[in-house]
Amino acid sequence: MTEHIVVVGGGTGGTVLVNNLADRLAREIDAGDVRVTLVNDGPDHIYKPVWLYVPFDESEPEDGRRPLSQLVDDRIDLRIDRVVDLDTEAQRLRYESGASVGYDRLVLATGSTLAPDEIPGLETGGHDYYSEAGATALRDELISMTEGHLVLSVIGTPHMCPAAPLEFVFMADDWFRERGLREGIDITYTYPIQRVHGNPHIAEWARPLMDERDIDVETFFNAETVDPEAGTLTSMEGAELDYDLLVSIPPHRGIDLVEEAGLGDDGWVDVDKHTLEATAAENVYALGDTAATGVPNAGSVAHYQAGVVARRLASEVRGRPATATYDGKTLCFVETGMDAASFVEFDYENPPSPAPPSQKLHWSKLAYNESYWLTARGLL
Ligand SMILES: Cc1cc2nc3c(=O)[nH]c(=O)nc-3n(C[C@H](O)[C@H](O)[C@H](O)COP(=O)(O)OP(=O)(O)OC[C@H]3O[C@@H](n4cnc5c(N)ncnc54)[C@H](O)[C@@H]3O)c2cc1C
Incomplete structure (x- = not known):
């Protein structure tokens, strides 16, 4: 049989x-x-x-x-x-x-599966890069942004690639700086628990980098509603943020x-x-x-x-x-800008210890992305 x-x-x-x-x-x-x-x-x-x-x-x-x-x-x-x-x-x-x-x-x-409908107003008021259509629409918004307030809100965990929200704000900071626009653009990062990442070791490493780059942080921020007309995001904890561009990591299921x-x-x-x-x-x-x-x-x-x-x-x-x-x-390259990245590797017994950011690690991440198609075929 x-x-x-x-x-x-x-x-x-x-x-x-x-x-x-x-x-x-x-x-x-x-x-x-x-x-x-x-x-x-x-x-x-x-x-x-x-x-x-x-x-x-x-x-x-x-x-x-x-x-x-x-x-x-x-x-x-x-x-x-x-x-x-x-x-x-x-x-x-x-x-x-x-x-x-x-x-x-x-x-x-x-x-x-993404579940943006769990947050009233998010589907019309927010953008994301966690879907093909979302990433494409966000490109148009980001390219035309010359001033204002960019808010990245992580809404609920678990979500795909826990490092990607940090990567996004580090890259946005660098990208706007390179284009001479950063002074006119505020960046705020919100996270649902009392630190900037689920893993305490990664949170401890990332927080000073965010402070150095003037990325504002709101922790213990659980997004509850979005008002697209007013351009506001409110949290269950009672905080309210005005935004010009809201990038969310939508709830996942x-x-x-x-x-x-x-x-x-x-x-x-x-x-x-x-x-x-x-x-x-x-x-x-x-x-x-x-x-x-x-x-x-x-x-x-x-x-x-x-x-x-x-x-x-x-x-x-x-x-x-x-x-x-x-x-x-678990293994992950973490972009810390447009041309530098860190690297973490950990398992059930051993916690992560992020490597110092370098251009070499950034290129390693890009090289991995290119060679991914061999991985999928089972050749790497
Ligand atoms: C922006 C972004 C950046 C990321 N960066 C990284 C990174 O740098 N490093 C990293 O390691 N990970 C990264 N990830 C995470 C990674 O992509 C996912 O964790 C990974 O794809 C999970 O693999 P999977 O096989 O579990 O699911 P998926 O790759 O999502 O595959 C699931 C498949 O199942 C199909 N499916 C679902 N339901 C059904 C059904 N009922 N019947 C038939 N088919 C079905 C889906 O269509 C899909 O093809 C990133 C994710 C995002 C969104």
């Missing part, structure tokens, strides 16, 4: 995983003992880190898009469809197109399907943080943003977790106990 592995989500985690499986289980797939299906709700693979550069006119949205068919190994069945129903008892899922399919092992790699299937709250799958197995169902793994491990929602995390899940699945298919585990490894 052919064992069917279904991977839902063809983003970073899902794509790296299936290419790893194609390599690892080549013999079993060729013999017809194993079939691997990747389901994604669109034909393209999206590399989201490119969006950070779009508002500053340093990248085009298309730089972050490639057809999945070009990235996924021929041994994988690629299905462009949306999974709309999941029954983990019967081990079946249903596609939007109507068909239903059984699985022996399931991996959810469905990423994050997982997908509804996860909650409907009883796998976790707010669309995030409850998992064992070492094995990445779902706690509420048999034969289900989750990885990347959708897996509630407590580590950042980052592509590097999805990449490392994909390697662990691939090794576990290969062991299980071969009837051996799965021993591979995820140690919380």
